[in-house]
Amino acid sequence: MTDAAFTRRAALLGAATAGSLLFAGGKAGAQQRPAELKIGITTFLSGPASVFGVPARQAAEMLFEEINKAGGIGGVPVRAFFVDEGPGTDHLVGEYRRLVQNEGVQLIFASISSGSCLACTPLSDEMRKTTVLWDCGTQRIFEEGPHPFAFRTQGYATPEVLAPLLYLLKHKPDFRSIAVINQDYAWGRDSWEIWKTAMDTLKPGVRVVAEMFPRFGATDYSTEVTRLLAARPDVILSTHWGGDLVTLVRQAAERRLFDRSTFVLPVAEASMQILGRTMPAGHVIGARGDHWNNHPRPKDPERLRRLVEDYRKRYNEYPIYPCHHMAQAISATQAAYAKAIQAKGGGWPNDQELANAFRGLTFDSPTSSITLREDGQGLEDQIVGMSSFNDRFPFAVPKDMVIFPAAMVSTPVGQKSVDWLKTLKPEILAQVPAAIAG
Amino acid sequence: MNRLVEPLLALAATALLVLAAWAVPWLKFVLTIALAKGLAVLGILLLLRAGQVSFGHSMFMALGAYTVAFLAPQVPEALLLLPLAVLFSAVAGLLIGLFVVRYRDIFFSMLNLALCMVFYSVLEKFYAITKGTDGIRVTPITIAGQEPGRETQEWLIFGLALVLAVGSGLLVRAYLASPMGRALAGIKTRETRLEFIGVPARRVLLFAYVLSAVMGGCGGALLAMTTRHVTPLLSYWTASGELVFILILGGAGSALGPFLGAAAYELVRVYAAALVADAWQMILGGVLLAVILFAPQGLWGIVAGRLRGRA
Incomplete structure (x- = not known):
């Protein structure tokens, strides 16, 4: 029966292994235009901060649907992978690795919690994966050292x-x-x-x-x-x-x-x-920004009105600031891809070229426009x-x-x-x- | 049961882990975490042999992790940081142990829980030193003086965790078979008898407590070197609960149980989170319920049952 016990565990592990291999996305294909643009999004789906995390996810789902209907980003449909920040740092950094190495995401939107952001940004340096800090506020991120692949598309503390x-x-x-x-x-x-x-x-x-x-x-x-x-x-x-x-x-x-x-x-x-x-x-x-529902002079009043109305229609509540921060991260991604694809004469950017496009990028948010400084910090x-x-x-x-x-x-x-x-x-x-x- | 079965199983499990880590690169990280937690759970298993459940053992894990985080800028060498973490957790285990081994059962559990929460508060409140809940980033470390790339480093830490896990497993096995280890079972059944045959129960428990603290610290140090970011949440009571959960899942019957439990726990969590990002807690809870209802001896119980069935 020793053998039976072996096969049992082996089968369990084997199944897990095979399962993950099946899902494994090739890194090599990054240069060609992929079949879909995969974005990993870490957000709170459980715990007290889910009051921010869940509306943000809803906003992302709504906006990606809209983008995909209009043909995707750079002609590629977007697919989002949501990850819960709730269980803590050790789980989250594992999930970050899974998203990059297994799902083969092209970029990551990281974290509401400052602790999560502080754990994820060094990982973005090591894995050379463009990471958009979409909501966290700690001033420590860019003040304690440079992060060549991290960009914050909103203000901070x-x-x-x-x-x-x-x-x-x-x-x-x-x-x-x-x-x-x-x-x-x-x-x-x-x-x-x-x-x-x-x-x-x-x-x-x-x-x-x-x-x-x-x-x-x-x-x-x-x-x-x-x-x-x-x-x-x-x-x-x-x-x-x-x-x-x-x-x-x-x-x-x-x-x-x-x-x-x-x-x-x-x-x-x-x-x-x-x-x-x-x-x-x-x-x-x-x-935490300029996105009030009664913004006195939004840059694009029609876009703000549409965002608010669509969100209300779908979820029966007004969007709150994390929804806007998510919208900003998505806007920045669209603008960065447009810039990178143009710079490459229509080719699909690799990780480094995408990061280059983010640096110094100016993009429109529903209320105004935001510029990413040379250190990666957005000016909102x-x-x-x-x-x-x-x-x-x-x-x-x-x-x-x-x-x-x-x-x-x-x-x-x-x-x-x-x-x-x-x-x-x-x-x-x-x-x-x-x-x-x- | 055959004396060689367990080591053989351990060997096979090690091979499987290496295979899994090689086949699926991101699992290497998850499995390293599992081994680190398994190490801490192994410590709890020791105390459980004496019938005592520690609901605060993540304190030692946090201590090991913060030792690495604090000392890494000065001593960026994994092979020095680990013994230092062991040293600190041994001293802390001795000091705390002197008090808590006077208590039994629920009082032992709660006292550990209380101390663990005190440590959590210390980490959280001494903001200027510990940077509070945002935690500390572990600066890059070298291994045996080498500064390998990310991929090699992950392999080395994984290997280190494997060696420590196997080593501690063998140590615990030998210890539990020794008179000192047997005396632990004596504490569980009837402590007075131990005293009558001239074995000081408190000292026996204290030794086990220090040993378990060391394993907790070791696990914590590995955890910090792997995740490279430590937060006070490591010492929160839910983290301690997680360790006890893993022990129940894996089963306390053998030194293999904690590692089996930890690997199962991390894999279930990671796959559940990948499958349904907002209901993974339910899956994890379901698995624990199923284990409690259908395999009260944990996963190891299932394996051991099969082995006995043949013998």
Whole structure:
């Protein structure tokens, strides 16, 4: 029976092996125009961050369908492989390898989580596979070293935190005290460091009355709200997102914290639909970019309208920022392939030629156009405004919007965000564009 | 059962793993992870022999992994990093073991769980040092002074994991057959009797605990060298639960069980995730349920049953 046990396991492994061999995509064929353009997409399909991951996947499915109907990218139909980021780094980097070595994907859209991005980008260097960082925000990616095959098609932490700060300094310049309540993980800590550094440079002497980092996924903020009610800060910063933000806003609104202090919520947009009328008016809200449903002057109003309407028709909700970030990554891919194919006189680009096309690429998003800098970082404008309600939307949208040009609020190439923020001059406030009523 | 059957099976399994890794390049990575986790699970198996389940063993895995991540910039040599990870986890295992071996059963389990979560919080909260939840990138490492390409490096780490797995498997086998190992079973059945024949139960358990911590640290170090990125999630209670899950899946009857379980676990997860990206948890759960219901001795139980059937 030893042999039987052998054959059993051998058959199991053999089946697995044969299965994967059957699926194995040839790397050699990369130069010829492939039968389909395979794109691996890592996104959260489980866990708390699936509030971002699932809408983004829906947007991708919708847009790829549209693209394929119109003939694909460079005449090649697109096929997406979705991978769940939920199980953690060791699983994800394994999946990255599977996508590249087994499915033979031409490029990868990596990650919502910053930790996932930090794990995937070095892999893109090693495997020489173009990787579009489609949603993660950590400033560490391009500031800690070059990544020749990685490109981020949207903004990142520094502009996303600096823009709301500049907005606050411009529209409510006389605040004297501040409290922070951020989720207790890397983004919560990083965003506070960015804010604090910039605030201390531009407006020294603001008193920090409370620094609170409640547990990620906390369900009860009564202690924090009580402390904030007692401390009476002029401003409360919170970079909470998703379910945590909804919980915080509901519990704080119930106890009238919004009446006493001005909130600054840089990642508010994605939670506005769920909060509906619960979100109080007159607080600073951001969107991790410029893609508000009521963008005052989108570059292509028809395209934005179509994206929003199509998405609503299909999924019965408004698209949120991860949908737009996905749309940006897809737009960038289309533009890069067009550029690479043209550069090759109609030939299909290999990995290196594709990466070359991404460098310095300018592409259109539904709301504006984005340029990828020489280090791979995309320059996405930021729109910040005051929460308000109008007849068009059943949830809060900004008014008195300021469009911050990306270059103004992004750390220059080759510098570290915290060092750069220390060199800011108060004159930057004079450059802040005028608010648009909206 | 024939004394040679297990080593022979191990040899065959090794050959199969190498074959699979050679035939399907990306599986090499998955299998290295499986071997690393199997190593940590082997440690839990030791404690289980004494009837104690550790719900916090990923702590040692995280310790090994973070040792590599922290020391790699100064000592970028895998063959030095591994012993260092072993050293640190042995010291940590000894210190923690001194306390936890005083407890049994649920108290032992929960105390381990608590300490593992404390370590998680330390990794997460000391943001300036550990970079919090985003984790640390492991800088490139050399193996025996060589700086091979990616492909060779993956093979070398895979080979290293295989050698360590086989070595530890043999060690555990010898240990469990020794008087010290037999005494572990004594703790499970009736500890007082052990004391009566002059065997200090606590010291027996402490030795097993340190050994299991070392194997956890070793697994963690391999994990860090393979994934090249460590996060505090390694020490989260779900990671510990995963190790116990693997032990149940593989079966605690033999030193082969943990590796069998780890390979099955990783392969099921990877194939389930490839098949249905948003319902892989259900498949994994289904597999565990099926194992509990139909093969309570785990996968090794099935193999052993066949072997006994013939003998």
